[in-house]
Amino acid sequence: xKSKNQLDILIFDYIKNxxxxxxxxxxxxxxxxxxxxxxxxxxxxxxxxxxxKIQSIGSKSYIPxxxxxxxxxQSIKAVDKKLFTYEPNLVNLKKGxxxxxxxxxxxxxxxxxLNEKGTLKSLTFPILKCVIKLSxxxxxxxxxxxxxxxxxxxxxxxxxxxxxCKNCTIxxxxxxxxxxxxxxxx
Numbered sequence: 001x002k003s004k005n006q007l008d009i010l011i012f013d014y015i016k017n018x019x020x021x022x023x024x025x026x027x028x029x030x031x032x033x034x035x036x037x038x039x040x041x042x043x044x045x046x047x048x049x050x051x052x053k054i055q056s057i058g059s060k061s062y063i064p065x066x067x068x069x070x071x072x073x074q075s076i077k078a079v080d081k082k083l084f085t086y087e088p089n090l091v092n093l094k095k096g097x098x099x100x101x102x103x104x105x106x107x108x109x110x111x112x113x114l115n116e117k118g119t120l121k122s123l124t125f126p127i128l129k130c131v132i133k134l135s136x137x138x139x140x141x142x143x144x145x146x147x148x149x150x151x152x153x154x155x156x157x158x159x160x161x162x163x164x165c166k167n168c169t170i171x172x173x174x175x176x177x178x179x180x181x182x183x184x185x186x
Contacts, residue, residue: 028093053100069100075165079137084158107152126157135173140166
């Protein structure tokens with residue numbers, strides 16, 4: 001009988017959490033066009049022409065400080081108008097809740113292109129150019145993955161996720177982003 005009570009508590013907590021999210025999003029960003037990701041303390045939505053990353057921060061959140069959208073905001077500010085016109089903006093929604101707003105880049109996730117066509121030939125130079133520009137801003141991106149790049153119809157590339165990025169020297173960024181000396185972890 002104990003496991004039934006635990007399951008009831010788990011379901012109740014899940015429903016309560018979802019209701020809180022629905023209210024928070026409807027109060028601040030009504031009628032989102034799309035949901036890109038959701039976790040207990042983090043949601044990513046498309047609202048109007050912006051990506052909104054909403055996060056619970058602080059002692060009640062399991063998200064580590066280095067993964068807060070407030071930290072991601074700093075990295076995006078450093079690359080704004082150099083990789084893409086992100087126009088980042090932080091918005092405090094209510095105590096312990098913050099949203100990062102950036103401009104939406106319309107395209108297809110690189111990972112999906114690779115799954116469909118299986119080739120990187122025409123995208124190799126644009127990807128290298130994007131990572132060089134990122135490095136020249138002094139940003140080390142530990143998660144340069146195909147799902148973090150979006151490609152539009154003109155083969156322009158936009159890096160869309162800056163979670164866990166670190167500010168560093170240009171040389172360190174180049175070395176770490178390109179994995180020279182086998183220090184790249186992703």
